[in-house]
Amino acid sequence: MAKNAFGDAPWWASAVFYQIYPRSFADGNGDGTGDLVGVRERLDHLVELGIDAIWLSPFYRSPMADGGYDIADPCDVDPLFGTLADFDAMLAAAHERGIRVTVDIVPNHFSDQHPWFQAVLAGGKDAPERSRFVIRPGRGADGELPPNNWPSVFGGPAWHRLPDGDWYLHLFAPEQPDVNWLDPAVPAEFERIMRFWLDRGVDGFRVDVAHSMAKPDGLPDLDLDVLADVGTNMPTAADLRWDRDGVHDYHRLFRRVLDSYPGDRMAVGEAWVADPARLAAYVRPDELNLTFNFALVEAQWGAKSFRDAIDRSLASLADVGAPCTWVLSNHDVDRAATRYGGGPQGVARHRAAMLVELALPGAAFLYNGDELGLENVELPDDALQDPTWERSGHTERGRDGERVPLPWSGDVAPYGWTSGERTWLPMPDGWGPVAVAAQERDPASTLHVVRTAVRLRREVADLTAGEFAWVDAPEDCLSFRRGDVTVLLNTGGVPVPLPTGEIVHASAPVTGELPPDTAVWVR
Template identity: 45%
Template sequence: MNTLAPANPRIAADETETWWRQAVVYQVYPRSFADADGDGIGDLPGLISRADHLAELGIDAVWLSPFYPSELADGGYDVADYRDVDPRLGTLEDFDALVDALHARGIRVIVDIVPNHSSDQHVWFQEALAAGRGSAARERYIFREGKGPDGAEPPTDWESVFGGPAWHRVADGQWYFHNFAPEQPDFNWDHPEVREDFLRTLRFWSDRGVDGFRVDVAHMLTKDLSEPLPTRAELEVLPFDGHHPLIDRDDVQEIYAEWRAVFNEYDPPRTAVAEAWVDAARVPRYANPQSLGQAFNFQLLQADFDAGEFRRVVTHNLELAAASGSSSTWVLSNHDVVRHATRYGLPPLGEEHRGRGAEKHGSAWLRRGADEAELDRIGGLRRATAATLFMLGLPGSAYLYQGEELGLHEVGDIPAADRQDPTFFRTQGDEIGRDGCRVPLPWSAEGSSYGFGDGQAHLPQPAWFAEVAADRQAEDEDSTLALYRRALRLRRELQDAEDLTWIDTGRDDVLRVARPGGWEIVTVFGSEPYDLGDAGRIVLATVAPDGRRAAGESTVWLVAD
């Protein structure tokens, strides 16, 4: 049995096996968080230097996006070595120091694991290229002969998630499959060496004190590529019922049962959360205690700032959590989508907007040229903070994305020459990509990179970063940062059981939720004020109420007297 004694009384005092059920988890995109050595890329020592910011914020855990050796074909999600640190970001000793620093502040550590694909620089893939056709080394990946008399056509006409063909030809004429970029060849999860190596990786990081794992594209590992392979048109109409050739196959749960056995070797057991873009009815398969234990709920991220949508999403996902025996997760922004302060500040896009989901709303704005005249920055941030405080009042775990505590908007005007996201290049700019939410953070109003580091940041920062820098907000009691700090402190005091009761408000644009212990959350989605009545003491509000009248587009927390 492997154990890690908690270094901080706050951790020791928790119900250690279930700490994750109600945790506030803060996502760090390491290359854009803080740069200690001045090379323009965020690193682990930089993150350590900002550990006090995280502690003062009041989070329970940090989710660390990939920090492994990588050629950055996909922002670090092309992993060359799963058991090391990218030298540009630090060393294994730096990682250990980071874990110690966060644990000492009562903050747990969750790391990203990327099991669907490796980098094409991974030693196994380089071995496969050198070994040639029919070799054992190629069996760890998905190699196929091409079509046509000379094999010059790909095995299928499938497209990758990032655009362009899903097959890439190597020098000897064979093709390999990549669901994402060509630099990200998919593993063959039928191969026992692949399965065993990932078990070794899980133990490697768990032994170094990691408390849990976020599993990238957890629904895509297993595949059925037996002949005949469907065409792209046939593939697109196949049901996602557990037998699709590429997505959300039932047999992926065999892998996660093995992972769960490893997690349970530790005391307390290591946690995991699945990034699984699957039909909602199938989410409990990933979130149950025999599998990964928790799964992301992305429906709130996809919803408009609308009371009816929010209530439907919350009700449905609490039902799913109950069905799995897990707790729900709530998220409004992450490293893959336009920041919610910007999404909520844009005009409606009509049927296109409603059909594609709100997370595409900001992307459409960016594709049209990011016209600042269309963006209501003040209104977007007002709605974003209201949505965040509503989310933080819900039972379950809440995920925050770095910089949202500063009220950051999407950076929309990045020149094409400075962009890094493969989506932008593989779609010839039709999909603008995710660089706008990955711009390095502004820690100070002064300096060449607003306190991110001593040199220029790896993505250009806008001049308006000076206005929202962390050092300015830390001195302002009315800042977004101050609001987040107060909310997380109160949440820790108030959050208890996982029950929720809806209270009738008499208005379609107002949601009112009662939580155990006399705690209530009221969110006004419309523009008209709402009478709170006489019950409860106002302890927090995103916009100051007028007496007992909550302002439009605001959230108020009440506690029974």
């Protein structure tokens, strides 16, 4: 078994993962869209950052109705991103640098351009592929009404009518028909997909919408009042569309496939569920290895909110003996610096939160641009591409603001991101100071703060293997100990005394006292 440097735990139990959104990381051929060549060419940035593994968001053949999560061929690379040979070269280059590579698997739906669904459209009610999707007759005198009242995550109803008069379910966009996991062809196909990428050498998977594949018997109507306060994609136990008990059988299949390969192959699930106990079920010993824990994403800036999120997470996963995961941003949520108020204060809080995240027990996930302290970009209406924008009738702007390409060098767009002139989403003015090259030259930059934190996490054993314990802290502060390292976060408005000891690292300059919106590691 491949182990990490801190004992018998498998590598993924305390790894630092780095999410790459391929369209936005780096453009290797100058066409304005990020690609696999760009990823390979920028791997040394990740070596310098010190991460252990990449999570690569979808690069598969797709019409791109939902940023690549509408997959037409899950065993091929979309020409937008390159070729299978480009993927193999990127994977080999990452492995040569000691970086593992995990990729997305999307088991809830395919693209409507997938051969199975195209066969349904061509063959109508006689198509054998029909049972592989969730298709039902409509309600009303002529079946003109959807089978139930479920809403789509992206707005509007979750049903679309077929030419033959029946309706198919799409919990996301109409271009993403849900597959029916009760049909044996579906689990068999996803085992084939997993083995295709595992045979090529990937180290694991991120399971998209891992709480969605099992549908309730009879597909009953949903009490829409339960969504009033949480929206169509946030966890509530009363939302019948998500987190049905049957989903765990499918994750056991994933685990059996992973365990049939050498090298501690792994899977982490994206499960938005109602409470920590439900989340823990996804990482029971025979299910997924890790599951995303969005408690810190949902936490408001403040010591109490952070502590409650950490407490709930640690307690629930301890019951099943699974490591926690920690994440502050990803391609689906506003960047942390924006959520924490934006501007210099938001960036300062983001840096402090990163030091908290990287000192907590378990695995940590960074999103590309976290190391630069990037904020969301307010894009013009005509640049928006997220399906939420159209499906909501232009009332919800969607997720494009956190998907803008990364600035690498220079003072004007496209900041070294492409050799061409255009970028798939426009880059803002004024990003020169946050570009990688500029932050490289500034030892006080966010990039250096994060690099140092990741390096120390590897070098100071207590930051990975030390026991976790809360420590009394001043008002509006949070403090915990990992072995002989004390972490202190000041979310209040006034400086507070520092713990006694040697300052190992801080999110901002510290002299005598810990300033507001700052975190410190003390040994």
